[in-house]
Each structure stands twice: as structure tokens, then as C-alpha cells.
Amino acid sequence: MKNKNLDKGIKEIQNIKMTSLEKSQILENVLSFSVTENQPIKSPYQGFSFSFLLKNTRLAYVVAVCLIFVLSSGGLVFASEASLPDSILYPIKVKIIEPIGGVLKFSAKEKAQYESKLSIKRISEAEALAQKNKLDDVNKKKLGDLLLNHMDALNKEIDKTDDNREANKIIDNFTKEMNVRAKILDNKKSEGRKVDGNKQNEISKEKSKDQEDKHKKIIKEIRSEDLEISNVVEMNTEVMKENQKKKELEVINKEIKKEEIHNDTIDTKVEKSINKSSDNSNNERKDKNDKHKENED
């Protein structure tokens, strides 16, 4: 009975309808609408609008992509700054960021200072690697090549500089810094080797004497290889000092030559003036003698 009432109620609700007049009015109202009517009219006073371009063109995507690229590359640059030769970011630092930094230095003096900084940086990287016990042959070669490049660049820039005092200063600072760093590096390596040597001794006690000899040979080889970087530094600094001395000698020779030329000219002038003065005195004497003779007469 109750469900019948429910069904009846549903049927009655389904009979609720709009009147034909209402229906036709709504249909007419809806169909009278056209898309063009509701479109916004462009203002004649509207100039160039960047926000409009962003909203209505693909410029927004371009700007977004550029922003993402710039922001992410900034992070990459920052991350690569502290990277070591064993890191993936190290080539970005050495091949992109540092050369760009070099391009931004304009005078030869600034460039020389920058190159000396970079070569000191390479040594400090070697230190850091030695601390981590990661200074293997590959890394050594990498750092050695880079160091040689920096040294060449430094030599070239110092040759270009006109101010000898500044050049001397740069070289002195560089050699001091390099010597200190190289010594620290050698100490670290020797510490590392001591630790390795202790370990190997323990092993060798357990093993035969032949094996012990083999280990010692290998350690000697490693020691000779480890000294390579410090040798390169010393060699290069010596070459630089020799070059500088040569330059100084050339300058001194030039100055001496100039002075000689100057002295020659002065001597000739003095001789001429002396000759002139002697001629004058002779003439005067002659005149005086003539006068005396006339008076006597």
C-alpha cells in the first residue's frame, strides 16, 4: 500500500511540466544568444600589454621553460663549484664556468691573477682528494694536465704585462702559495702511505718474505708517482722565474744602451763646446797681441 503511494507520488511528480508559453520563451531567449555578442570589446586605448601576451599566447610556456632552465642551471653552477675531479659536475666547472670567468677578466694582470688562483685551486683539489684517498692515476693525470694549462696561460699573461713590479708580485705570491700547498700535499700523501705501510706490514707478517718484498717495490713505485705533481709545480715555477729574469735582463740592457747613446751625445757636445771655447780664446789672444803691437808702435 505504502509502495503504491510512492509510485503514485513519483508519477505525479513526473507530470510536473513547464507551460508551452514558458517553454517557447526560454527557447527563444537561449537561441537569441550568439557567441560574438558576449565577446569582450578591445579597448582602443590599450597599448602593449605583457600580461595579455602571457595569458593569450604561448609566451607563457616559453617564459616558464626559460625560467626553469635558468633556475636549474644556477643550481648546477652552484653545485659544480665545490665539485672534485671524481664528480660528474667537475667537467662543467673546468670546461664551462672557469673559462667564462677568465673571459670576464680584461687586463693581463687580472688574467694572470685569475690563472694563478685556478692553479692553486687545482692543488687544493688534489689535497681534498688525497684526504679522501681518491687521488688515483686518472685524477692525477686530469689535475696535472689542467695545472700545466693554467701555468702556460699564466706565463703568457705575465709576458703581456708591462708592469714588472706587479708581475714579480704575482709570481712571488704564486710560488709561495704553490710551495706551501705542494708541501702540505706531500705530507698528506706520506701520512696516507704510512697508514698503508702499517697495514701492509701486518699482512706481510702473516705472509712470506717474498710477498713482503713485492709490496715494498709497489710502495716505492707509488711514492715516485705521487711526487709527480709537486715536481711539475716546481719545474714550472723555475721556468717562470727564469723567464722573468730574462725579461728583467733585457730591460736592463735596453736601459744601459739608452744611457750609452745619451752619454755619447753629451761627450760630442762637450768636445764641440770645448773646441769652440778654445778657438774663441785663441782669437782673443791674437786680438790682444795685435793691439799691444800697435800701442808699442
Next chain:
Amino acid sequence: MEQHMINKFENIYKEESDAIFRFCLLRVSDREKALDLTQETFLRLWKSMLKGEEILNNKAFLFKIAHRLIIDWYRKKKSFSLESILERREDEEYDILDENTDTESLSTQAEARHLIEKINDLPSYHRTPVYLRYVEDLSPVEIGKILGISANAASVRINRGLKELKEQYEK
């Protein structure tokens, strides 16, 4: 091309306009407001058709728009004072009369009024699914699309709502 679109729209309007009107009237209890909402619903459909948007299920699309317009209307209505709403509700009766209404149909509409009151007494999450299923004969999948829920959730709401409605009828 445009004539073809107009014909298509007219066909949809003939088929669905009364259902949308009923749905709006049941929720807003005001014939004029229900007519306004119906017009706005069909206007939105017409705009979409003019833009060339593809509509897969016209009925579900229209009910979804109407449902959202009703929600918007309720939100705006909240700005009125609570007292005025309560005062109006006491005197309010469902204005479902039209030009065909006569004395006979008035007596028969008593059951419809009663059912509408009972449906409106249901909680909001049961009200619309029950109405759409038993009055408008929509499938749970379509109801799910209209309300933005899964078909399974829609059928659960329909069953629970119907159970509650029957309990209220038995009281």
C-alpha cells in the same frame, strides 16, 4: 551548419527541458526561480555547442549544470538572514501549478507534494541520487557523473536513500 545545430538543440530541449525544470523546482521551491535556472542551464549547453565542444551525454551534462547552478543559488541565498528564511518556509508551498491545472489534478497532486516533502527531508547526499534514480530514471553511472562520484558510490547512496525514504513513508 548552424541550422543543423539549432535543430539538434531544439530536439534536446524538447526531450530534457521538463526534467530539468522539475529538478530545479524540487530543489528551489520557487517556480520563477526554477524557470530562470532552467534557462541558464540550456544557455550553457547552447554556448558549449556553439564553441564546438563535444558532449557525450546531453542528459548527464544538463543535470550536472543544473545541480551546480542550484548549489550556487543556495550559496547566494545564505547571505539572507536566517529569520527571514524561516518565516518564509512556514508559509511556503510548492508552486507546481501550470496552465493545465484543474480541480481534478489538484487533488491528485497531493501525493506528489507529500513525496517532494519527504525527499527534501532526506540528507543532502541521499536526496539527489534518489530523486534522479526514481523520478528521472537515470542510471547509477549517469548519477555518478552528475555528482562527481563513482557509479558504485552512487548506487550505494541510492539504496540507502530509498531505504530511508520508505521508512519515512511508513511512519
